[in-house]
Structure formats: C-alpha cells, structure tokens
Amino acid sequence: MIRLTDAIRTGEFEFMDNIFPDEKWEPAQPASDTELWRYIDFTQFVSILENDALWFSRAAGFFDSYEGALPPGKLREIADGVSDRVSDQEEFILAFYNALRNSTYISCWHEASEETAAMWQVYQQKGKEVAVKTTASRFERALDTGSKVVSGQVEYIDYSNTADITVNRISPFFFKRESFEPESEFRGVISDFESPDGVRINEDFTDRVAEESSPGMSVAVDTSELIEEVYISPVAGGWLESLVDDVLNTYGLEDIPVHPSTLNEDPFE
Structure with a gap:
C-alpha cells in the first residue's frame, strides 16, 4: 500500500514539479523531409479518410x-525528491507513471527512405495491407494548429544502466529499450493525464485513471497534407491497389499516387 503523509492528504499537486521536473523538454526532431511510414489495414486506412483523423492508441x-x-x-x-512528504516513495512514483501511461496516447511511424520488408513481415501477420507514406514536415502540417500532439524521434537506451534522461509528462514515451531500435520510430504523443476528482494518490489511483481514460483518441488531420503516397502490401493482389485508388477518388484525393510494393519488382523481366 502507498502511505501518504498528512501534507499530501491535505495538499494539492504543488509537488508536481518534483514528479515531472523537466517541463520544457522536447524530443529530437528528424530533418523535415525524412520519410515516415505507417503500416495499417484497409479498414484503418478508410477510417482515416472518412474521419479526417488519426487514431492515437493508449500507451x-x-x-x-x-x-x-x-x-x-x-x-x-x-x-528521493518527494521523500520529505511521502513514504514508500518508489511505489508512489510508480503509481503516477502507471497512471500516466493509461492516459497517454500515441501514433507510431517508421522512419525509412523506402518501404521496409521487415515492417511488412511484422505487420502482415496482423492483417496490415496498406502503407501510408508521409514526411516529418507533412505530419506536422497535417495536424490542427491547436493540437496538443508532441512529435519527434524515439531514443533507444539501456534502461538498466541509464539514469540521465530528462523527465516530464511526455518524455518517458520517447525512450525505449535498445532491443526496439530496428523500429526506428517517430511518434506523435498526447498526454491527457489529470488526477481524477476526489481521488488521492493511493493504491486505487492507477485503476481510477485507467477507468476514466479512453482506449484511444481521434486526432483531426488534413488527409491531403498527411498522405503523400500509398503502397500496397507485397502479398496483396492488384485488386487492392485498384480499390485503394477508388477510395481515394471517392474522398477527393485522386492526386495521391498508389503503388504496388517495390518488393515485388522482378530484376529479370
């Protein structure tokens, strides 16, 4: 159980600066023309067009x-920064950061100069049939100017030996273990973290935040700006290429090119 001092029971969140100490931190940014890829299934692709929105999933x-x-x-x-006010300090901080990941939403993209066989192999097992290609600058321009999305590159670190990272509500979601480095990930992140009304920081805190948070968040985008090109899975038939082209035409996006996978090119023909 997380036991709180009387100071915390009666206080509000003036100690938040101790828990999220580096509020001005920002993630590393790629060059503006860096190509980004998102591998999705056909229904997700249609949903983006229908809703003019990207789905950000709960972390x-x-x-x-x-x-x-x-x-x-x-x-x-x-x-250690809250030791003068809280007992069981590490449990206390873990409760905060567990609650944070239950109220933080992410859209993941792969940085690469071309479609990637490894990504298709991973995502085809999940039914992913379409790769949307954009660039870092297009991604930023496609978002509404009032958007709360923070975007940038993921940094891959040795969690067992590293303490030297900056920390705020967003930064933990831009660090991953080194074993994930082949993902070469760019992501957009939204933190929707708030303490539920009337709830103190106790053993039920994370559960309450999870219950009151949605499984995902839809974020408005300009699809004509976001989508530069579309590629079709190397195992999908030509019928899907034609269908994707027809769907783009239906939504007034006929200028967006649709390509069969370059992985199917035959150098002997």
Whole structure:
C-alpha cells in the first residue's frame, strides 16, 4: 500500500514539479523531409479518410510493457525528491507513471527512405495491407494548429544502466529499450493525464485513471497534407491497389499516387 503523509492528504499537486521536473523538454526532431511510414489495414486506412483523423492508441495497451517506464536510477532520483512528504516513495512514483501511461496516447511511424520488408513481415501477420507514406514536415502540417500532439524521434537506451534522461509528462514515451531500435520510430504523443476528482494518490489511483481514460483518441488531420503516397502490401493482389485508388477518388484525393510494393519488382523481366 502507498502511505501518504498528512501534507499530501491535505495538499494539492504543488509537488508536481518534483514528479515531472523537466517541463520544457522536447524530443529530437528528424530533418523535415525524412520519410515516415505507417503500416495499417484497409479498414484503418478508410477510417482515416472518412474521419479526417488519426487514431492515437493508449500507451498502456502497447506490446512493450516498458512504455512510459523510468529507468531504475531515474525512478530512485525522482522518488528521493518527494521523500520529505511521502513514504514508500518508489511505489508512489510508480503509481503516477502507471497512471500516466493509461492516459497517454500515441501514433507510431517508421522512419525509412523506402518501404521496409521487415515492417511488412511484422505487420502482415496482423492483417496490415496498406502503407501510408508521409514526411516529418507533412505530419506536422497535417495536424490542427491547436493540437496538443508532441512529435519527434524515439531514443533507444539501456534502461538498466541509464539514469540521465530528462523527465516530464511526455518524455518517458520517447525512450525505449535498445532491443526496439530496428523500429526506428517517430511518434506523435498526447498526454491527457489529470488526477481524477476526489481521488488521492493511493493504491486505487492507477485503476481510477485507467477507468476514466479512453482506449484511444481521434486526432483531426488534413488527409491531403498527411498522405503523400500509398503502397500496397507485397502479398496483396492488384485488386487492392485498384480499390485503394477508388477510395481515394471517392474522398477527393485522386492526386495521391498508389503503388504496388517495390518488393515485388522482378530484376529479370
């Protein structure tokens, strides 16, 4: 159980600066013309066009259980910052960051100069049939100017030996373990973290945040700006290329080119 001092029970969140100490931190940015790819299924593709929106998924539901986690050294450092007001400091900080990942939403993209066989092999098993290509600058321009999205490159670190990372509400979601480095990930992140009304920081805190947070968030985008080109899975038939082309025409996006996968090119023909 997380036991709180009377100061925390009666206080509000004036100690937030200790928990999220680096509010001005921003993620590294790629060159504006860096190509970004998102591998999705056909229904997700149609949903983007129909809603003029990207779906950002809740971080707590991702495959990587370390999403939003702090390296142990950094966890201890931040826990020490609240030691004068909280007992069981590390549990207390873990509750905050677990709640944070239940109320943070992410759209993941792969940085590459061309479509990637490894990405198709990973995502085809999940029924992904379409790759949307954009660039870093297009991604930014496609978002509404009032958007709360923070975007940038993921940095891959050794969690077991690293304490030297900057921390705010967003930064834990731009660090991943080195084993994920082949993903070469660019992502957009939204933090929707708030303490539920009337709830103190106790053992039920994370559960309440998870219950009151949605499984994802739809973020408005200008699809004509976002989508530069579309590529079709190397295992999909030509019928899908034609269907994607027809759907783009239906939504007034006939200028966006649709390509069969270059992985199917035959050098002997």
